[in-house]
Amino acid sequence: MSGGSEQVTGEAVAPQPVAKGRDWAAFVAAHKIQIAITLILVGLYSLFLTGNPDVFLRYDIYRSFMSTMPFFGIMALAMTFVVTLGEMDLSFPSVMGFSTWVFGTVYVSSESFLLALLACLLVGVIAGLGNGLLVAKVGIPSIVATIGTMFLWRGAVNMAAEGKGIALVSLRESPLHQVFVGRLFDDVLPMQFVWMVAIAVFLGLIYRRHRFGSHVLFVGDNAASAAMMGIKVDRVKIACFMLVGGFAALAGVFLTSEVTYFWPSQGDGMLLTTLAAVFIGGTSVFGGKGTLYGTFIGVLIIGSLEAGIVAIGLTGFYVQFLYGLLITVSVSIYALLLRRGG
Amino acid sequence: MTASESLLSLRRITKGFGKIPVLHEIDLDIGSNEIVALVGDNGAGKSTLIKVITGVHSPSSGEVWFKGERRNEHSVKRSREIGIETVYQERALADQQALWRNMFAGRELTNRFGFIDVAKQKAETERLLRRQMGFTSKAITIDSEVRGLSGGEKQGVAIGRALYFDADLIILDEPTMGLSLKETTRVLDFVKDIRRQGKSAIFIDHNIFHVYDVCDRFVILDRGRIAGDFRKEELSQPELVRKMLLLATTGSLDEEGAQA
Numbered sequence: 086m087s088g089g090s091e092q093v094t095g096e097a098v099a100p101q102p103v104a105k106g107r108d109w110a111a112f113v114a115a116h117k118i119q120i121a122i123t124l125i126l127v128g129l130y131s132l133f134l135t136g137n138p139d140v141f142l143r144y145d146i147y148r149s150f151m152s153t154m155p156f157f158g159i160m161a162l163a164m165t166f167v168v169t170l171g172e173m174d175l176s177f178p179s180v181m182g183f184s185t186w187v188f189g190t191v192y193v194s195s196e197s198f199l200l201a202l203l204a205c206l207l208v209g210v211i212a213g214l215g216n217g218l219l220v221a222k223v224g225i226p227s228i229v230a231t232i233g234t235m236f237l238w239r240g241a242v243n244m245a246a247e248g249k250g251i252a253l254v255s256l257r258e259s260p261l262h263q264v265f266v267g268r269l270f271d272d273v274l275p276m277q278f279v280w281m282v283a284i285a286v287f288l289g290l291i292y293r294r295h296r297f298g299s300h301v302l303f304v305g306d307n308a309a310s311a312a313m314m315g316i317k318v319d320r321v322k323i324a325c326f327m328l329v330g331g332f333a334a335l336a337g338v339f340l341t342s343e344v345t346y347f348w349p350s351q352g353d354g355m356l357l358t359t360l361a362a363v364f365i366g367g368t369s370v371f372g373g374k375g376t377l378y379g380t381f382i383g384v385l386i387i388g389s390l391e392a393g394i395v396a397i398g399l400t401g402f403y404v405q406f407l408y409g410l411l412i413t414v415s416v417s418i419y420a421l422l423l424r425r426g427g
Numbered sequence: 428m429t430a431s432e433s434l435l436s437l438r439r440i441t442k443g444f445g446k447i448p449v450l451h452e453i454d455l456d457i458g459s460n461e462i463v464a465l466v467g468d469n470g471a472g473k474s475t476l477i478k479v480i481t482g483v484h485s486p487s488s489g490e491v492w493f494k495g496e497r498r499n500e501h502s503v504k505r506s507r508e509i510g511i512e513t514v515y516q517e518r519a520l521a522d523q524q525a526l527w528r529n530m531f532a533g534r535e536l537t538n539r540f541g542f543i544d545v546a547k548q549k550a551e552t553e554r555l556l557r558r559q560m561g562f563t564s565k566a567i568t569i570d571s572e573v574r575g576l577s578g579g580e581k582q583g584v585a586i587g588r589a590l591y592f593d594a595d596l597i598i599l600d601e602p603t604m605g606l607s608l609k610e611t612t613r614v615l616d617f618v619k620d621i622r623r624q625g626k627s628a629i630f631i632d633h634n635i636f637h638v639y640d641v642c643d644r645f646v647i648l649d650r651g652r653i654a655g656d657f658r659k660e661e662l663s664q665p666e667l668v669r670k671m672l673l674l675a676t677t678g679s680l681d682e683e684g685a686q687a
Binding site: 111115290294295296297299300302303306307309310311313314315316373374 | 503504507513515519520521522523524528532533534535537541542543545570
């Protein structure tokens with residue numbers, strides 16, 4: 086979805102998966118989850134387009150989507166690795182909050198975007214390392230460990246910021262501000278969306294084609310077998326939690342740069358939408374299976390749902406209900422698809 | 428055989444956990460291209476002995492020689508590097524991953540940036556599947572997930588993987604456990620392949636009939652000591668069964684009940 090035009094034609098021509106020279110049936114069998122989620126996206130946008138063509142045939146709404154989706158989308162892409170392990174991280178919104186406080190504080194004292202960015206990423210990665218050590222070395226189930234660190238980091242940001250926000254208007258003067266959240270082609274393409282696409286492609290390559298991604302799949306599938314095959318299970322787990330911590334910090338930099346303000350509850354409310362994007366994307370909660378493509382489409386779905394629901398004439402009261410409906414229906418479809426193919 | 432001639436030599440290997448001794452001064456040689464059965468009752472020390480050989484445990488005392496060199500470092504990684512592979516009871520496969528990934532689990536063929544050479548891994552898996560392991564069924568392809576395979580086929584993949592990495596000594600820890608008769612036959616064929624390819628194996632199995640069929644030599648372990656060591660020519664199958672029974676009931680291999 087590089088722009089709105091694809092979505093507009095999406096109603097008339099469903100994107101046929103192209104089986105480049107390969108057997109069509111085999112391609113469909115191997116990618117049924119990806120195909121299913123693409124169809125869900127097309128169906129949803131068909132609904133939006135017929136429900137309110139005035140809004141959805143104009144470009145403005147897509148620019149708005151592209152500027153806001155990356156804030157949770159980048160975290161959803163990284164979370165796909167942790168979910169593939171069969172693990173869970175509930176602390177990343179708090180990690181985003183604390184590392185962004187570091188970003189704001191360092192920026193105010195140093196006036197350096199770059200220094201603030203590096204400090205912020207470092208804090209995020211260290212918070213992730215803490216989660217990883219608790220899970221892999223101390224042996225606490227990840228959902229329990231990250232409930233602890235969720236409160237810990239949110240508490241830390243509350244203590245540090247004492248409830249006060251940080252105004253960061255002068256961020257706009259930094260050239261890096263343009264690199265992170267500028268607008269390309271005369272206010273057409275928000276840079277944060279370009280970054281999200283680049284990160285999705287990069288992490289997708291790591292997931293499917295790199296040794297590390299392969300090890301994540303093995304550990305998530307069967308950690309005991311992975312260990313017998315010489316895979317360093319603990320190290321793989323710790324690295325995945327560090328990845329989420331780092332990308333939560335990066336997402337915080339995008340968000341803070343866009344609004345040029347830090348507030349202590351930053352990240353709150355992103356937990357469930359982020360996880361919803363991963364699960365709608367077809368990554369298995371049992372581990373060992375998933376796709377970054379699915380998560381990316383999941384982000385597009387979750388990120389446009391609220392505006393779409395309101396635009397087609399329903400009130401905001403319907404939003405949560407339809408979130409719930411979409412999530413339960415899509416994960417049921419995947420469960421049935423996988424059972425039949427099992 | 429001397430330590431320098433055999434593929435693997437154990438000299439006076441003793442291993443205990445805390446105060447509980449499990450192995451007492453084991454001397455054992457495994458020759459080149461030899462399939463050796465390790466038999467004995469539960470608790471005889473078979474799996475501890477195996478773990479000393481594969482590097483999971485370090486011996487409390489004694490020496491391990493492999494290909495004429497004394498081993499100082501005991502780790503699974505090092506064992507694999509010098510050519511000792513283990514096919515575990517649990518088969519060490521990941522169910523939801525494709526065969527081409529499983530074949531290279533933990534030892535992916537990558538470029539220097541760590542990216543997997545998918546084409547090469549697939550081609551090698553295909554070659555292994557069709558030629559070496561003799562999988563002819565069209566239903567099994569390199570993209571098949573392991574969970575679609577039967578127990579025997581899984582064991583075949585695990586053995587094929589060990590052979591691919593050029594192991595000189597393959598240790599098979601109860602490879603026929605939980606398999607149907609037909610699948611067991613298939614696994615025994617895989618074991619015969621090991622000999623055909625000029626490699627050696629240590630084969631652990633509770634079933635004497637399986638063991639007798641494929642092995643060249645039988646080493647009987649009893650309460651941490653080697654109670655007997657026979658070549659196939661020296662012993663018929665009924666004799667082996669009788670000796671095992673005697674050992675279980677009298678604690679000795681000899682008819683009179685005296686130590687052999």
